[in-house]
């Protein structure tokens with residue numbers, strides 16, 4: 001059983017826009033849920049836990065778990081509560097003790 005593509009678009013997006021995720025350009029569907037669009041694009045780790053460094057990705061998709069925290073244009077936000085808009089600059093959140101190599 002293949003698990004390579006966990007999330008698929010049922011219909012192709014009518015319009016995509018360019019965003020940046022950790023310095024890499026991504027074309028995501030305009031107006032889509034940001035966390036879902038990132039998962040479809042293959043981004044599953046959005047942050048790491050401060051104690052063990054365990055990877056975390058979107059879980060509840062309704063703003064309750066905070067596992068989807070990312071920095072969007074310099075502000076820490078829940079990706080599942082945001083829509084894709086053109087030019088977003090998204091970075092994995094850094095917590096105390098983490099650096100770019102973590």
Ligand code: FES
Pocket residue numbers: 035057058059060061062063064065066067068069078079080081
């Ligand atoms: S996925 Fe749980 S708050 Fe975003």
